[in-house]
Amino acid sequence: MGEHKRIGILTSGGDCAGLNAAIRAVVHRAVGTYNWEVMGIFRSTQGLMSRPPHAMLLDRNQVDTTLTLAGTMLGTTNRGNPFAFPLPDGTFSDRSSEIIEGYHQLGLDALIGIGGDGSLAILRKLAAQGGINLVGIPKTIDNDVGITERSIGFDTAVNIATEALDRLQFTAASHDRVMILEVMGRDAGHIAISAGIAGGAEIILIPEIPYTIENICRKIKERQDQGKNYSVVIVSEAVRTETGEVVESSVSFGERRYGGIGHYLAERICACSGAETRVTVLGHTQRGGTPSPLDRLTASAFGVAAVDLIAEGHYDQMVTWQNRQIVTVPITEAIGKYQAVDLNGTLVKTARGLGICLGD
Ligand code: F6P
Numbered sequence: 218m219g220e221h222k223r224i225g226i227l228t229s230g231g232d233c234a235g236l237n238a239a240i241r242a243v244v245h246r247a248v249g250t251y252n253w254e255v256m257g258i259f260r261s262t263q264g265l266m267s268r269p270p271h272a273m274l275l276d277r278n279q280v281d282t283t284l285t286l287a288g289t290m291l292g293t294t295n296r297g298n299p300f301a302f303p304l305p306d307g308t309f310s311d312r313s314s315e316i317i318e319g320y321h322q323l324g325l326d327a328l329i330g331i332g333g334d335g336s337l338a339i340l341r342k343l344a345a346q347g348g349i350n351l352v353g354i355p356k357t358i359d360n361d362v363g364i365t366e367r368s369i370g371f372d373t374a375v376n377i378a379t380e381a382l383d384r385l386q387f388t389a390a391s392h393d394r395v396m397i398l399e400v401m402g403r404d405a406g407h408i409a410i411s412a413g414i415a416g417g418a419e420i421i422l423i424p425e426i427p428y429t430i431e432n433i434c435r436k437i438k439e440r441q442d443q444g445k446n447y448s449v450v451i452v453s454e455a456v457r458t459e460t461g462e463v464v465e466s467s468v469s470f471g472e473r474r475y476g477g478i479g480h481y482l483a484e485r486i487c488a489c490s491g492a493e494t495r496v497t498v499l500g501h502t503q504r505g506g507t508p509s510p511l512d513r514l515t516a517s518a519f520g521v522a523a524v525d526l527i528a529e530g531h532y533d534q535m536v537t538w539q540n541r542q543i544v545t546v547p548i549t550e551a552i553g554k555y556q557a558v559d560l561n562g563t564l565v566k567t568a569r570g571l572g573i574c575l576g577d
Contacts, residue, residue: 222247222326223254224527225272228289229261229336233358233370233504235512237283237290239331242520244280251528256323260292261336262299262343265319266312272323284513287373287505296472298339317347326350327527331369333357334552337535341548344533352526353535353548354519358503360407363554364546365537369519372511374401374503375411378451381499382416385449393446395437395492399479400499402453406558408503409453414567420450420574422482425558426565428576430459433482434489436574441490448492452478459485476500518543 356369406423413421466476
C-alpha cells in the first residue's frame with residue numbers, strides 16, 4: 218500500500234466543464250485506493266496565501282454527486298500572478314513565499330494542479346522554488362496546451378458551440394440572413410474549426426488563417442447564386458480586423474479580453490454582400506453546462522493517473538492524452554509547446570474539402 222500521504226488539489230485559471238469530475242477521480246483514487254488524505258484548496262493559489270490556508274479535507278461522500286456539475290467546487294481565479302500580485306494601491310508584490318509556506322503549513326506531500334499552460338507555468342515555478350511535489354492535469358476550453366490531444370473542458374465547449382450553430386442554421390434560413398457566431402478560444406481557433414465543421418458553418422474564421430472580407434462575401438454571393446440566401450459564419454474571438462488590429466472588449470481589473478470581432482464582421486459583410494446580418498456572442502456559456510461524456514471520461518482518467526504518479530514518486534510531470542491513452546510528460550515540455558490549429562492538419566483539410574470558406 219505504501220506510506221500514508223496527504224495531497225492537495227487546486228483548480229487554477231478559467232473554469233470549464235469537467236473540473237469536478239477530475240476532483241472526484243482524484244479523491245476516489247487517493248482515498249479509496251491508497252487510503253491517503255486529500256485537501257481541496259480553495260481559489261487556486263489564493264487559498265494557500267490565506268492564513269490559515271483556505272482548504273478542507275475532501276472525502277468520497279462530498280464528491281459523489283459532482284460528476285455532472287460544471288464549474289469547480291474549489292473555486293478558481295485567472296487573475297493575480299503570485300510573483301507580481303496586484304495590490305489595491307496599484308503596485309505589485311511577490312507573494313510566492315506565502316503560497317509555498319501555505320503548502321507546507323498544510324503538511325502536504327504533493328500537489329495536483331489542474332490548469333492551462335499559464336497556470337501550470339506559475340505552479341511549476343512555485344514548485345521549483347519551494348520544494349513542492351507537483352503533478353499537472355491539463356484543462357482549457359481553448360485546447361492550446363501542447364502535446365496533449367485532449368484538455369478538460371474543450372469537448373463540452375465544442376458541443377455548446379455546435380448546438381448554437383445548429384440553432385442558428387434554421388433562423389438564418391427562415392430570414393435569409395447571415396448569422397455570425399463569435400466563440401472563445403483565446404489565440405487559437407480550435408473551438409471555431411471543430412464546431413464549425415460539426416455544425417455545418419459555411420464560413421469559419423480562425424486567428425491562424427488571414428482572411429479578406431472580399432473572400433467571405435464571394436462565398437455568400439456564390440450561395441445566393443445557388444438560391445441559398447443565408448449563411449452561417451463562426452469566428453474565433455482572437456481573429457483580427459482585416460488590417461490586423463486586435464478587437465478587444467471589456468476591461469476589468471486592468472485586464473483586457475478579446476471580444477467584438479463578430480460585430481466588426483457583421484457591418485462589413487452587410488456592406489459588401491447586401492445581406493442582413495446578426496451576431497451571437499456565445500461567451501462564457503461555453504465554459505458551463507453539463508460536462509460532455511468525453512470531458513467526464515478524460516477528467517476521470519487524468520485524475521486517476523495523476524494520483525498514480527504521486528504514488529510512484531514522479532513529480533514535475535503532467536498527464537496527457539495521446540493515441541488513445543494516458544502518457545506522462547514533463548510539465549515544461551507541454552507548456553513549452555503552444556498548440557495552435559495545424560494549418561496542414563486534418564481539420565483544416567476537412568474544412569477545405571467540404572468547401573467551407575476559411576476566409577483565405
Ligand atoms: O482561457 C479560457 C477563456 O475562456 C478564453 O477562451 C477567453 O478568452 C477567456 O478565458 C475569458 O476570460 P474571463 O473569464 O476572464 O473573461
